[in-house]
Amino acid sequence: MARKPVRAAVGDIWISCQVCRSDLFRERGVLLNSVGLEFMKMAWADETATGLICWRCGFVHLFVNKDIKLYRADK
Known part of the structure; x- marks a missing residue:
């Protein structure tokens, strides 16, 4: 996986x-x-979500809530 892991909170x-x-x-x-x-x-006008893909098992979580905050994690 090329991207760095994050932790998230609402x-x-x-x-x-x-x-x-x-x-x-x-x-x-x-x-x-x-x-x-x-x-x-006009698919470009559709709503977006934040997808969080579990670093361990790969399960995808979707959040439409704009209050979600991401924090850099040191793995």
Whole structure:
């Protein structure tokens, strides 16, 4: 994996993986496509989410909440 791991929190609640309970993730922006905008060739206007990919097991968590904060983690 080329990217550095991050830890994440929403407010004072730290995020851990729903599958393996790890707290290290790889961050990625995710486009949430809708059928309507895709049909009109306007997928670029769809909503985006923050994707957190578990560093250990690979489970993908999606957050639309803009209050999510990412913190650099020393692995």
